[in-house]
Amino acid sequence: MSATNRNPFILDRPTGGRLSARDAIVCVFIAAFLLLLLEGESIRATGEKMDPGIQRTAVLAVGEPAGWLADRLPLADAADELTSYLSPDDDLSGEGGFNAAPVAGPAAAAGGGTGGAASAPITTDSFDPTELGVTTGKLPALKTLLVTGDSLAQPLDVQLARRLAGDGVQTVRDARLGTGISKVDIVDWGSLSTSQTKQRSPDAVVMFMGANEGFPFRDADNERIECCGPEWAVIYATRARKMMDTYRRGGEARVYWLTLPMPRDAPRQKIARAVNAAIDVAAQPYRSQVRVLDMNEVFTPGERYRAAQAVGGRQTIVRRPDGIHLNDAGANIATAIVLARLRADFAKLGG
Amino acid sequence: MVFPTVQFAVFFPIVLALSWALMRRQNAWKPFMLAASYVFYAAANPLFCVMLAGVTLGNQVCARLIHRGEDARVRKRIVVLAVTLNLATLGVFKYYGFFATEINGLLDQAGLGLPIPLAAIALPVGISFIIFQAISYTVDVYRRVIEPATTIDVALYLSFFPHLVAGPIVRAKEFIPQLAKPRDPRKVAVGAGVVLIIIGLVKKVAIADTLAREIVDPVFGVPQAYAAPDVILASYAYAVQIFCDFSGYTDIAIGLALLMGFVFPQNFDRPYRAASFGEFWRRWHMTLSRFLRDFLYIPLGGNRGGKLKTMRNLMITMLLGGLWHGAAWGFVLWGAIHGTALVVEHQFRGKVRLPRWLGWFVVFHIVVLAWIPFRAPDLALAGDYISRLGDWGPATLWTPAVVIVTFLVIALQLAPARPMDTLRVRFEQLHPAALGASMATVILLVAATVSSQGVPPFIYFSF
Numbered sequence: 001m002s003a004t005n006r007n008p009f010i011l012d013r014p015t016g017g018r019l020s021a022r023d024a025i026v027c028v029f030i031a032a033f034l035l036l037l038l039e040g041e042s043i044r045a046t047g048e049k050m051d052p053g054i055q056r057t058a059v060l061a062v063g064e065p066a067g068w069l070a071d072r073l074p075l076a077d078a079a080d081e082l083t084s085y086l087s088p089d090d091d092l093s094g095e096g097g098f099n100a101a102p103v104a105g106p107a108a109a110a111g112g113g114t115g116g117a118a119s120a121p122i123t124t125d126s127f128d129p130t131e132l133g134v135t136t137g138k139l140p141a142l143k144t145l146l147v148t149g150d151s152l153a154q155p156l157d158v159q160l161a162r163r164l165a166g167d168g169v170q171t172v173r174d175a176r177l178g179t180g181i182s183k184v185d186i187v188d189w190g191s192l193s194t195s196q197t198k199q200r201s202p203d204a205v206v207m208f209m210g211a212n213e214g215f216p217f218r219d220a221d222n223e224r225i226e227c228c229g230p231e232w233a234v235i236y237a238t239r240a241r242k243m244m245d246t247y248r249r250g251g252e253a254r255v256y257w258l259t260l261p262m263p264r265d266a267p268r269q270k271i272a273r274a275v276n277a278a279i280d281v282a283a284q285p286y287r288s289q290v291r292v293l294d295m296n297e298v299f300t301p302g303e304r305y306r307a308a309q310a311v312g313g314r315q316t317i318v319r320r321p322d323g324i325h326l327n328d329a330g331a332n333i334a335t336a337i338v339l340a341r342l343r344a345d346f347a348k349l350g351g
Numbered sequence: 352m353v354f355p356t357v358q359f360a361v362f363f364p365i366v367l368a369l370s371w372a373l374m375r376r377q378n379a380w381k382p383f384m385l386a387a388s389y390v391f392y393a394a395a396n397p398l399f400c401v402m403l404a405g406v407t408l409g410n411q412v413c414a415r416l417i418h419r420g421e422d423a424r425v426r427k428r429i430v431v432l433a434v435t436l437n438l439a440t441l442g443v444f445k446y447y448g449f450f451a452t453e454i455n456g457l458l459d460q461a462g463l464g465l466p467i468p469l470a471a472i473a474l475p476v477g478i479s480f481i482i483f484q485a486i487s488y489t490v491d492v493y494r495r496v497i498e499p500a501t502t503i504d505v506a507l508y509l510s511f512f513p514h515l516v517a518g519p520i521v522r523a524k525e526f527i528p529q530l531a532k533p534r535d536p537r538k539v540a541v542g543a544g545v546v547l548i549i550i551g552l553v554k555k556v557a558i559a560d561t562l563a564r565e566i567v568d569p570v571f572g573v574p575q576a577y578a579a580p581d582v583i584l585a586s587y588a589y590a591v592q593i594f595c596d597f598s599g600y601t602d603i604a605i606g607l608a609l610l611m612g613f614v615f616p617q618n619f620d621r622p623y624r625a626a627s628f629g630e631f632w633r634r635w636h637m638t639l640s641r642f643l644r645d646f647l648y649i650p651l652g653g654n655r656g657g658k659l660k661t662m663r664n665l666m667i668t669m670l671l672g673g674l675w676h677g678a679a680w681g682f683v684l685w686g687a688i689h690g691t692a693l694v695v696e697h698q699f700r701g702k703v704r705l706p707r708w709l710g711w712f713v714v715f716h717i718v719v720l721a722w723i724p725f726r727a728p729d730l731a732l733a734g735d736y737i738s739r740l741g742d743w744g745p746a747t748l749w750t751p752a753v754v755i756v757t758f759l760v761i762a763l764q765l766a767p768a769r770p771m772d773t774l775r776v777r778f779e780q781l782h783p784a785a786l787g788a789s790m791a792t793v794i795l796l797v798a799a800t801v802s803s804q805g806v807p808p809f810i811y812f813s814f
Contacts, residue, residue: 015542015779017780018538019539019783021371021537021612022371023539023541023783024367024371024539024544024611025364026784027541027545027784027787028364028367028610029787030783030791031790031791032360034787034788034791035794035795039795046357058361059357059361061361062361063357083795083799084799086796086799087800089802155728158573161572161573161576162572162575162732165573165576166575314459315455316452317448317452321472328728
């Protein structure tokens with residue numbers, strides 16, 4: 001603690017001299033102008049991804065004209081090509097995207113209404129043998145577990161990885177923050193689930209997602225479908241079902257899809273109800289492999305939000321201050337529930 | 352609002368231009384800058400502004416009363432009240448959950464069923480920095496180092512957006528005099544500001560975030576899944592990550608302030624070249640070291656009461672310095688390691704002389720080891736992490752980029768400063784248009800390294 005009396009100031013060292021305030025403004029505006037030309041499309045896309053509010057309006061006020069300009073100039077594409085090798089993201093331009101097979105209008109997708117699609121055949125995949133009291137013989141080994149979703153998947157992913165590390169299970173953690181099934185402009189979960197399955201061939205997938213949902217969909221006729229009515233839920237369920245089908249790998253893998261514990265704020269509760277209903281419907285054809293784990297019942301019974309609950313006889317905070325996510329203690333409870341289901345489906349799991 | 356985001360890229364040029372346009376008219380410039388800073392802070396959560404305004408007004412009232420007071424005992428009571436209120440604010444937001452949980456645990460063990468109520472309280476970003484600066488203002492008025500400033504100057508001092516959420520911890524006596532008259536528009540360190548912004552962006556986005564993604568987060572998340580080579584590299588990589596993340600933020604903060612005509616104190620000076628712990632703390636988070644020295648270590652008695660008291664004061668200072676980072680035992684242990692090292696160093700000062708390279712080697716590796724409980728989510732995991740250091744196995748996360756970046760950053764701190772300084776000064780002398788184009792190019796390149804999930808928050812935002 002025997003420091004000098006005064007911290008050195010940044011300008012105490014040799015510098016390149018002083019210019020004028022006008023030079024400072026010129027310098028910053030040249031940088032801003034070049035970025036508008038080269039990154040206009042990204043600025044617009046960033047604004048479009050943001051939640052409604054003043055920040056979004058401000059970003060779009062700049063991003064929309066910049067994007068318009070970028071669309072008409074070849075500069076942005078050239079810059080993207082030159083810098084693409086630096087990107088840490090996976091290439092998700094391949095198969096499996098939600099737009100690859102356009103979602104039919106709600107009525108058609110639901111198979112409802114006169115003249116709707118023919119009823120899908122009911123197969124043995126629609127029944128969970130354990131619910132029917134049927135023994136399934138020798139349990140498979142769990143070698144690779146994928147824990148994925150949005151920010152809700154954290155810190156669940158880390159806790160599962162820690163608990164399973166001693167069993168020789170390789171846990172792949174792939175939480176994509178800020179993404180959602182209804183928010184395809186950041187990540188298309190149809191493509192991502194296909195890519196994850198191809199790359200890792202997981203024996204089991206734990207999915208916990210829904211913090212960023214509620215964005216409008218567009219149906220095959222490009223009609224805007226707002227959250228959170230049956231029409232919106234149909235499209236959400238259709239997309240979730242597509243992902244479930246990808247993750248279950250034709251019956252070889254198990255999927256553990258966690259529903260949303262009720263968030264604190266009323267507008268988000270409305271979204272959570274629609275998401276949970278959609279997940280339940282989506283899983284119906286694949287009950288043999290897809291387990292829907294009800295977090296609502298565990299954390300918010302009767303759909304009543306609570307920040308704390310009894311854990312080991314002591315009241316413990318289980319939610320983060322945002323009223324959406326689980327904190328470490330909450331994730332610990334969710335981890336125990338997932339592990340219990342994994343133990344029922346796979347051989348020799350401790351955790 | 353985070354610096355390396357589109358939102359800030361829209362916000363800053365407008366604020367910069369309007370700031371210089373209004374600079375000569377201080378009665379317009381001050382409200383404008385105050386509003387801009389509150390908009391910046393409200394982007395995180397508008398409710399946090401209420402806390403910021405409350406801290407500002409509370410400290411201003413106390414500072415005025417202290418200044419008017421003639422009775423030394425009354426003045427002392429008011430300053431004690433002000434410091435207590437500041438620390439209570441910090442305590443409620445930052446430490447309530449931690450202490451409530453720990454006390455409830457003790458009450459349970461003692462069989463007393465009187466639990467303290469629990470609440471999930473949102474932590475206002477940068478609260479520790481705001482509170483420390485508020486304390487520095489009120490105490491410096493008490494010590495008669497400065498006169499009380501006008502309320503708007505105090506509000507600007509605490510909220511000025513470049514240093515608002517993660518420092519550097521600027522003292523009132525350094526900042527408030529800069530508000531006394533308009534900044535000189537003919538003497539702006541444009542080159543120095545731009546270079547700092549560029550260096551800060553590269554450090555944060557290209558280095559710190561890449562290391563976090565590629566090695567630090569996976570290994571510190573589940574150390575059980577990795578063997579010694581990965582765990583060792585992750586330890587060095589975290590030392591580099593936290594340096595680049597935090598010093599990157601302060602570089603950008605200082606650079607932005609320079610473009611607006613304001614000068615902040617330096618916060619980092621190649622800390623990993625230190626050959627003693629005393630030297631480390633003169634190079635790492637220098638404004639915090641200075642704050643702890645002036646407002647904790649010296650008031651405790653410093654080194655004036657003999658060896659034992661000096662050792663006690665060093666330990667208290669470092670333990671509280673650790674706890675300042677957050678309510679977790681890992682931070683306390685980190686402070687304890689540094690406190691012990693400073694005590695040992697103090698004991699052997701003048702008795703043992705190590706060659707400089709050996710001193711550096713020992714200090715650097717203890718610093719790297721001390722980061723483990725600092726970064727680990729809890730002490731049990733820190734223990735798991737350390738136990739993996741001896742468990743040899745395959746290196747699964749060693750990539751050329753991670754290894755080169757990690758050791759290059761450390762090596763650059765050990766290299767002589769002069770050639771780098773010469774290069775920097777040459778760059779700073781470029782024409783403003785060339786500086787702007789260079790900044791755009793660097794932003795374009797570092798933006799390409801950002802994943803689709805965006806730029807993670809700065810580590811020190813949560814402190």
